[in-house]
Amino acid sequence: MSEQKLTGAQIVIKALKDQGVDIIFGYPGGAVLPIYDALFQQNDLKHVLVRHEQAAVHAAEGYARSTGKVGCVLVTSGPGATNAVTGLLDALCDSIPLVCLSGQVPTHLIGNDAFQEADTTGITRPCTKHNYLVKDVDNLARTLHEAFYVARSGRPGPVLVDIPKDVQFADGTYLPPAEVKHKTYRPQVKPEIARIEEAVELIANAKRPVFYTGGGVINAGPFAAKLLTQFVKTTGFPITSTLMGLGAFPASESQWLGMLGMHGTYEANLAMYECDLMINIGARFDDRVTGKLSAFSPGSKKIHVDIDPSSINKNVAVDIPIVGDCGAVLEDMLRIWKARAKSPDKAALKEWWGKIEGWRARNCLNYNRTESVIKPQYALERLREALRGKDHYITTEVGQHQMWAAQFLPFDQPNRWMTSGGLGTMGYGLPAAIGAQLAHPDAIVVDVSGEASFLMNMQEIGTAVQYRAPVKIFILNNQYMGMVRQWQELLHGSRYSQSYSEALPDFVKLAESWGCVGLRATTVAEVDQVIEKMLAVTDRPCIIDIAVDPKENCFPMIPGGKAHNEILFGPDDSPSDATPEDGMVLV
Amino acid sequence: MENVIEKHTIAVLVDNEPGVLARVIGLFSGRGYNIESLTVAEVNNADHLSRITLVTSGTRMIIEQIKAQLSRLVPVHRVHDLTDEGPAVERELALVKVAGTGDKRIEALRLADIFKAKVVDATLTSFVFELTGTTEQVDDFVGLMGQLGLVEASRTGVVAMSKGPAAF
Numbered sequence: 001m002s003e004q005k006l007t008g009a010q011i012v013i014k015a016l017k018d019q020g021v022d023i024i025f026g027y028p029g030g031a032v033l034p035i036y037d038a039l040f041q042q043n044d045l046k047h048v049l050v051r052h053e054q055a056a057v058h059a060a061e062g063y064a065r066s067t068g069k070v071g072c073v074l075v076t077s078g079p080g081a082t083n084a085v086t087g088l089l090d091a092l093c094d095s096i097p098l099v100c101l102s103g104q105v106p107t108h109l110i111g112n113d114a115f116q117e118a119d120t121t122g123i124t125r126p127c128t129k130h131n132y133l134v135k136d137v138d139n140l141a142r143t144l145h146e147a148f149y150v151a152r153s154g155r156p157g158p159v160l161v162d163i164p165k166d167v168q169f170a171d172g173t174y175l176p177p178a179e180v181k182h183k184t185y186r187p188q189v190k191p192e193i194a195r196i197e198e199a200v201e202l203i204a205n206a207k208r209p210v211f212y213t214g215g216g217v218i219n220a221g222p223f224a225a226k227l228l229t230q231f232v233k234t235t236g237f238p239i240t241s242t243l244m245g246l247g248a249f250p251a252s253e254s255q256w257l258g259m260l261g262m263h264g265t266y267e268a269n270l271a272m273y274e275c276d277l278m279i280n281i282g283a284r285f286d287d288r289v290t291g292k293l294s295a296f297s298p299g300s301k302k303i304h305v306d307i308d309p310s311s312i313n314k315n316v317a318v319d320i321p322i323v324g325d326c327g328a329v330l331e332d333m334l335r336i337w338k339a340r341a342k343s344p345d346k347a348a349l350k351e352w353w354g355k356i357e358g359w360r361a362r363n364c365l366n367y368n369r370t371e372s373v374i375k376p377q378y379a380l381e382r383l384r385e386a387l388r389g390k391d392h393y394i395t396t397e398v399g400q401h402q403m404w405a406a407q408f409l410p411f412d413q414p415n416r417w418m419t420s421g422g423l424g425t426m427g428y429g430l431p432a433a434i435g436a437q438l439a440h441p442d443a444i445v446v447d448v449s450g451e452a453s454f455l456m457n458m459q460e461i462g463t464a465v466q467y468r469a470p471v472k473i474f475i476l477n478n479q480y481m482g483m484v485r486q487w488q489e490l491l492h493g494s495r496y497s498q499s500y501s502e503a504l505p506d507f508v509k510l511a512e513s514w515g516c517v518g519l520r521a522t523t524v525a526e527v528d529q530v531i532e533k534m535l536a537v538t539d540r541p542c543i544i545d546i547a548v549d550p551k552e553n554c555f556p557m558i559p560g561g562k563a564h565n566e567i568l569f570g571p572d573d574s575p576s577d578a579t580p581e582d583g584m585v586l587v
Numbered sequence: 588m589e590n591v592i593e594k595h596t597i598a599v600l601v602d603n604e605p606g607v608l609a610r611v612i613g614l615f616s617g618r619g620y621n622i623e624s625l626t627v628a629e630v631n632n633a634d635h636l637s638r639i640t641l642v643t644s645g646t647r648m649i650i651e652q653i654k655a656q657l658s659r660l661v662p663v664h665r666v667h668d669l670t671d672e673g674p675a676v677e678r679e680l681a682l683v684k685v686a687g688t689g690d691k692r693i694e695a696l697r698l699a700d701i702f703k704a705k706v707v708d709a710t711l712t713s714f715v716f717e718l719t720g721t722t723e724q725v726d727d728f729v730g731l732m733g734q735l736g737l738v739e740a741s742r743t744g745v746v747a748m749s750k751g752p753a754a755f
Contacts, residue, residue, distance in 0.1 A: 121606060126617050130661040133605065150661055183602065185661050310655035313648055 008137045008168040009038035012101065015144035017044055018177050019099075021072045023063060023438055024048070025056040029076025030116060031103025034168035048438060048467055051459040053080050055431035057087020057158075058457070061096045062435030065418045066393055068221055070151050071435065073100040078116030081162075082123065086425060088158045089127040093422025094244060095219055097156035099147045100128075106166040107135050120162045129157030135164065137172030145180040154187025155308040156219055187307060191324030196332045199279075199303045199320050200342060203333075206277035207348035208355075209237045212260065212289075215244030215421070216282020216306060217326045218414045224327030225249070225414040228281065231334050235344050238356055240268035242283045244421045247411030257356070258365075261289040262558050263403040266364035266567055267356055269556075272297050273564035274355070280304045282326040285315040286422070287586070295563030305329045364556045364569060365407055371524050376401060376476040376548040379527050380408040383446065383474060386531045392444040393436045395419065397429040397453030400482035400554045405448040427456030430473060434460060437469040444472065444535065451477040451545075452501050461514050464541040472534050473543045475507060478550045486553045491584050507545035517542040560586035594623070594644045595670040596677060596747045597654065598755060602662040603629045603637040610660050611639060620645060620653055624679075624722075624744030636664065638755075640746045667755055669747050677747040681725045686713040687736030695735040702728050713738075 006014065012035050016024065025048045028036045039047050050056040053075045060071030071091075075084050081102040091098045105114040121133045130150050132143050140163070147159040203209065211232055217224050225248040232239050232249055239249050240260040249256060258265035260272055272278065278300045283289065285304075290296045293315065302318040304311075305326055312321040322329055367377045387409075394409055395418040396402040402419055411417050418436060420428035433447040454475055464471050484499040511518030517537045519530040527546065534542050557568045561584075601607045608627055615622050623642040630638040643653055650668070657666045669675040683704070685695045688711075699706065699716050702724065708715035718728050722745060729740050749755070 122609070125606065125610060126613055131606075154659075184664050308655075308659065310652060310659050312655070314652055314655075317648065 004174065005171040006174050007034065007038070008140050008163065008170050008172060009034035011137070011140045011172060011174050012144065012163070012168070013038045013042060013045060014174055015141050015177075016072060019145065019148045020069065022046060024072040024074050025050055025059040025063070025435065026074030027053050027056060027076065027080060029080050029103065031077035031105060031165050032074060032080075032101075032168070034165065035074065035101070035103070035163075047074070048434075048463065050431065050463050052457065053083035054087050054427070055457050055460045055463065057084050057091065057098065057100065058425070058428050058431035059435035059460075059463075060098050061087065061091050061094075061428075062395060062418050062432030063439045064096050064098060064435075065218075065432070066415050066436040067439045068415060070097040070099055070148055073098060075100065076103045076116065077105055077120065078118045080116075081118055081120040085124060085127055086423075088124055088160065090420055090423040090425045090428060091158040092127055092129060094420065095156050095215060096158065097151040098158040099144075099151050100158060100160045102160060102162050103168070104133065104162045104164040107164045108166070110164065120160070124160045127158075128160045131160040131162065133162045133164075134167055137167050137170040140167060140172055141175040142180050145175070145177045146182050148177075149180075149182055150185055153185065154189075188309070188323050189307070189325040189328055191305075191322045191329045191332060193332060193336075195320055195322045196329065196336055199322065200333060200336050200340065202277055202301055202303065202320065203235065203279065203337070204342040204344065206237075207345060208275045208352045209235070209277040209279065210257075210271045210275040211237055211239035211249075211279045211281065212241070212272060212283055213239065213245045213248055213281045214242040214283025217245055217248040220282065220326035222414055224325075224330060227327060227330035227334060231330055231337070234334070234337065236349055237279075237344070238271055238353070240264065240271065242286065242289055242421070243406055243419060245283060246406060246417045247414045250412040251410035252412050259406050261286075262291070263407065263554055263556065265407070266362050266556055266569075267359040269558065269564040269567060270359050271356055275300045278302045280318070281330070282306060284311045287315070290315060291558045292561055292563045297564070362569075364567075367552070373549045374521060374524055374527060374546060376404050376478065376552055377408055378524065379474075379476060379521075379546050379548060380404055380448070382527050382531055383448075384409050386528075386535060387444065387446070390444055391440075391442070392416070392446065393418065393433075393440060394446050394448060395429040395432040395436060396448045397450055397456075398424045398426045399450050399453060400478075400486065400552075401448055401450045401453075401476040403483075403554045404476070409448070426453040429453065430457050430460045430471070431463070433471040433473075434464050434467070434469050437464075437471050438467060445469075446472040446474050449473055449475045450482060451475050451479065451504055451507075452481045458510075461511075461516060461541060461543075465514050465516060468539065469541065470538050471541050472537075473541065474534070475543065475545050476548045477504075477507070477545050478548050478552065479504065480550055482552075483554070489553070490559060507543050511541070511543035514541070516540050518545070519543070520545045520547070522547045560584070590646050592644055593647060593650060593670070594642065595650050595668055596640065596642050596675065596745060597657070598667045598669055598747060599639040599641070599657055600664040600755065601637050601639060601660075602664070603635040604662055607637070607662045608639070610662070611641075611657065614656055614660065615643075618656065620649065626744040626746055640744070642745050665755065667749070669749055672749060674750040675747050676750060677721060677745050678719055679722050679725050679743055679745055681718045681729065681740060681742045682707070683716045683718065683729060683732055683737065684713060684739040685716070685732050685736045686738045688712055691735045695732060698728070698731055698735070704728065
């Protein structure tokens with residue numbers, strides 16, 4: 001009977017179980033003690049104790065991104081909630097479904113500047129898809145179920161539910177999920193067929209088409225990725241993807257051009273620049289992708305598929321907007337393509353591919369191979385070879401290593417690549433790796449890291465050790481905040497203002513102090529050895545310190561404010577041309 | 588070519604719940620949109636629905652973006668662009684306090700009569716006028732009173748409704 005009375009804390013646990021949550025990432029504190037007590041008295045829901053609330057959110061993101069499920073977080077009031085803010089915004093920017101529960105001071109103290117009080121719904125309003133303050137225990141179950149519904153529906157995102165302590169203690173009525181229907185929120189999932197028909201006509205008549213896909217395909221689920229692959233193969237068109245969309249189309253296929261954007265491949269960016277039809281599926285014309293907007297793909301018709309109507313015509317005006325779930329849209333597109341017996345313009349396509357192959361031959365990811373120092377690209381190439389054929393997940397921190405990972409590690413499946421794209425949060429990778437590892441205990445999970453990013457959340461090694469998550473922290477240690485230094489070289493006369501890593505710890509000893517395995521490579525010959533040893537460790541985390549060339553920069557690069565056809569290939573390209581005043585002010 | 592700044596009156600039906608106005612205002616401040624006026628009050632007591640009427644300006648692309656952003660707020664039921672959707676009536680209510688004696692006081696009263704403003708408070712040295720009209724009428728009235736002892740003005744901002752039988 002749903003009339004049975006439970007405490008607010010018990011309602012929380014029951015609602016989470018009914019929503020299919022199996023792991024919750026959190027940190028206790030005064031305002032959530034009743035929920036922690038209820039957690040203690042059950043065994044179905046596993047709680048993972050992080051070392052800092054920001055990491056709880058990133059871990060939940062890693063869990064969500066690698067499983068397709070809603071990640072779940074529990075933090076206390078005040079500092080617990082404010083520490084979670086970065087993670088919440090990270091999840092908002094990358095459309096990751098999360099539910100974050102925060103404790104709040106008792107309702108009668110709200111507004112009194114009580115101990116550990118914060119206006120959590122006020123602070124997190126612009127950092128969440130939606131948030132709630134529950135003041136009545138009888139609204140608690142409904143609110144929690146709504147929170148999960150909002151988090152996973154439409155364009156996914158983080159939802160926060162703030163629960164005052166007296167509400168956690170109070171007795172209330174539980175309502176199962178089936179009895180809760182949201183009053184207003186009904187995102188459009190099914191596309192307008194007329195628009196799909198127009199799109200199919202354009203696709204069939206395109207001479208120089210390109211697919212440009214993004215995180216929306218990943219969010220639409222593995223089925224959408226499968227449909228995308230099928231459609232791209234059916235058409236024979238080239239395909240590129242954003243950072244967030246990697247893995248939706250297999251990187252091992254010849255139609256794959258690599259990632260596009262600021263550090264994307266030459267062939268991907270030029271295909272975008274010169275195409276006559278751009279088919280954007282689940283990407284948002286982000287500034288890292290478009291570069292200079294006025295020179296963005298000037299001669300193309302543009303189809304844009306997005307589940308969020310506000311993404312359409314936000315940065316780039318498009319010819320055929322299609323609002324809907326990427327999976328539903330691709331399903332209709334394929335169906336109509338087949339029903340109308342469409343086929344691509346083979347002759348034009350052949351010519352187009354000829355052009356693309358010419359750009360490809362430029363081999364833009366090539367780097368100066370040397371035996372004298374470990375190039376970061378080389379370390380990633382060796383990692384790629386070592387992981388080939390093995391069940392693995394990759395997370396990254398933020399910076400040069402992140403871009404190199406995107407360039408050099410191939411993804412043939414969705415949900416295997418977790419990175420902080422929109423917000424660019426250093427310190428994301430380790431906790432995200434822990435979340436992914438706990439969701440996939442038998443897989444290999446590697447956090448491709450830089451020494452500076454790793455330091456931002458390295459306390460989470462403790463979490464990994466405690467829960468026996470054998471994550472591999474693959475540090476490309478160049479003793480710089482490499483991307484900051486790269487921009488300082490490009491735009492600020494190589495004045496390395498605060499961008500060097502001083503007073504670094506001995507990462508091997510650091511690992512050992514936690515009972516983990518620590519490995520170091522300082523020569524090219526040692527790279528394969530440490531990777532082999534790293535992969536042999538399956539019962540504890542492993543920190544791999546790779547001393548890479550401190551001066552290496554990430555290329556190709558389209559400097560801020562430049563167009564897709566203004567690419568720097570390497571350190572010898574003149575940076576003076578690349579630094580117009582208007583570009584300098586961009587980030 | 589599409590950079591003409593347009594002024595639009597937008598009506599938004601929302602759940603009357605805590606924080607909903609903050610969401611709307613935060614959207615405008617966070618994304619750098621203009622708000623020229625904004626009014627809000629509950630219009631349906633049984634369903635706890637409030638109607639927000641806002642006047643904003645921007646290029647066509649920005650106006651479309653504002654509507655899309657408003658629509659995706661979770662407690663928002665409907666968004667209507669009254670400027671786009673055909674003829675609408677727009678009204679503002681103003682309370683205008685004028686202080687003084689002598690000729691100016693008499694002139695203020697005469698003008699109030701011409702504008703069909705009501706006197707809602709009177710003392711020997713002041714009036715408070717209530718005026719309902721379009722924004723332009725209220726602007727004109729307040730402008731004239733400026734020369735006749737205006738000491739305070741309070742305006743509601745625009746409320747608006749489409750003409751004809753169709754309902755929001």
